[in-house]
Amino acid sequence: MNESQAKTGDSATNRDSDVSKSGDKAKNIGSDAFKALRDKQEASISPKFLKPYDPASTEERIYAMWEKSGCFNPDKCIEAGATKKDAKPFTIIMPPTNANGSLHAGHGLVMSIEDMMTRYNRMRGRKTLWLPGLDHAGFETQVVYEKKLEKEGRTRFEIEPKKLYEEIMDFTMTNSSNIKSQIRKMGASCDWSREKFTLDQDIVKTVYSTFKRLEDDKLLYRGKRIVSWCPRHQTSFSDLEIKDEERIEEFYYLKYGPFVIGTTRPETKFGDKYVVMHPDDKRYAKYKDGQKIDLEWINGPITATIVKDEAIDMAFGTGVMTITPWHDPVDFAIAERHGLDKEQIIDEHGKLLPIAGDFAGMHIKKARQAIIEKLMTKGLVDKIDPKYKHVVRTCYKCGTIVEPQIKSQWFIRMKPLAEKALGKIKTGEVKYIPDHYEKITTYWLENIVDWNISRQIVWGIPIPAKLCNKCDKGFVDLEDKLKTCDSCGSDLIRDGDTFDTWFSSGQWPFATLGYPDNKDFKDFYPTDVMETAGEIIFFWVSRMIMLGLYVTGQVPFRTVYLHGLVLDAKGQKMSKSKFNVINPLDLTAKFGTDAFRMGLMVGNTPGTSLALSEDKISTYKKFANKLWNIARFVYASCSGTELIQDFKAYSKADEILRNERHTLMTDITSDMENFRFYLAGEKLYHYAWHQFADVILEQSKAILANGTPEEIASRKQLLLHTFEKILRALHPFMPFITEEIWSEMPLKGKRMLMIEKWPIL
């Protein structure tokens, strides 16, 4: 030991001398007799407390007991006498989980928080329903299945759609037991008897009738619009499924008659016969809107038309551009405004069409260079910027650049739906936690655009509609009856598209409860809390509000509770390519589910992302062990003593401790009611460990050894009562270990902890 250490050691020793004295005192109390007494007491408790807590074996047994009791089902709770028949309902609809997937950290958080809310409200006496659901996860699952087909040497394009659908259905249903057992592993007390799947017949029926109703109310129309098309997956995407990627590419300046136009995509330029400039651009003032100009272009002379439009950024490039309405959304919008022709240049597989002349049939990847070479020999290349940085939109699955294409699609007019939703949000009928999401939602709703609900994938809910190829009209046809177009008389064909998955999941709350006639709908709708990821606030939450209001006239839920992302221990987003994906089941195996749940919930404020570290979870594993040992001490010290419900003869000191506990429980209840779960969990942890165990238990040793019979009786009741309240209050957070310890609580007439009462006092 060096000098400085010795010095600090000195001062510490001085300070500690008092402590060690009091330690000696405690030792004096201790004696062989005390030890003998303890051994005798320990012999009287369940031997399981003499071994460390074993989550693995306990959790499975406890969950089986809960499930067997049927009490995840609110009706069964009434039968069991745990819930009053006329109790106020409490409902959470679980965000449907990918039926084909496996549990990831985000699910872990969802299951922990929603189960905690569910258990809390069940213990508060509410008629509590947490309705679980599985998602067919449209494109996601189809891609997984395609990979499987690939391994078998097949492709989905050679399988008839109906057959493919059935195959994917089999595949999904076979795998769905996996995710369900993983949800059980998390301790989820959801009502499996009411489980729903997004492709269940009754769900589809509800979705169909909403579709029809939208048509009847003139909120549905068919239109030709630009969609983002993946040439590899042969489908269009929503913006959600597109990944922006920054690339450095060549930027070409091409001579287009008297103008120089800039482009990164010469392969789209064959059909460009409109040249657009800003109406206020003085440089081009001599050209008039609609004026024709003859010029030499890629495959020979063409006649171009001048278009003046304010969408043009005068400061960008030369301030002039040609447009390709079929393959660019901005160009499409300009063409729509001015009523211009739109021509397809690139086919659905990314190959050039006959309009490209010599280049027809060539893949766009190869065509670009070839076209530039040709333009160079014709002297039409002004200059090339070799290092132009821009953003390209790619398929989030395969990274292929998505090609905008014009497709006929179904659209919903969103403005009227959004206005209703805005009204309800403004009056506070839907409340957001954290509340700034209200602003975000309002902003989005106020600027809403029409919603394209057609998707060109097989795995999903087929759109019940007929189409006319001739006049491009569409008709909703739920019964599959329509044969000819009522406008032009031609034969109709079935719409081969499926619904955007958010269109059906947007109806999830009322569809799962059996709108309009099912008793559950009447009992449990509107639901209380929608707990989900902040990420999908627009795609899902806002649409549920709009569709829920539209269909049922009532908001689908009163509170939106949004959790943040679960990140790795370093605060980085988890991704397979970074090898930092945390598997929740590894953590539950290592630390126990209760510890994992606590690690996710304590200190995790809504809307804020959470860095998930093993250190934190390990803390709560230690806490579980602490609880276990508290049980061992309390049960051993109080062996032979029953918990007396209305015990009155507390000593003065114990009365103070009891009041202190009351204050805390009141405080925690208020936290629970106001969605401050992260605080409630922390306070409970702190109280159980640092007040109950460190202070109350420690001083009890002396009292139980040397106190008067009255003091001893009082203290035993205080220990039992306090521990009992701790277990009740911790149960929503740590359901397994609390239930297990509860089973040994010396309390007459007790039920399973799951359906016991929350300790208000």
Add this chain to the structure above:
RNA sequence: GCGCGGUUAGCUCAGUUGGUAGAGCAUCCCCUUGACGUGGGGAGGGUCACAGGUUCGAAUCCUGUAUCGCGCACCA
């Protein structure tokens, strides 16, 4: 460009209506205690991003700046 957040102890974050800051982990010291060493006792560590303002009093309210995220819309 428009919108929304964050910036507090070495790290991860709390701080519920304004009253001179807390937790967990980490660090250091002490304790072979009889529920638990997955333990117990103790200690150090923060001008609460910055600058103004309101107030008797600001981490907290207002204004501005910096900086880091995120979302939406986008440049041909």
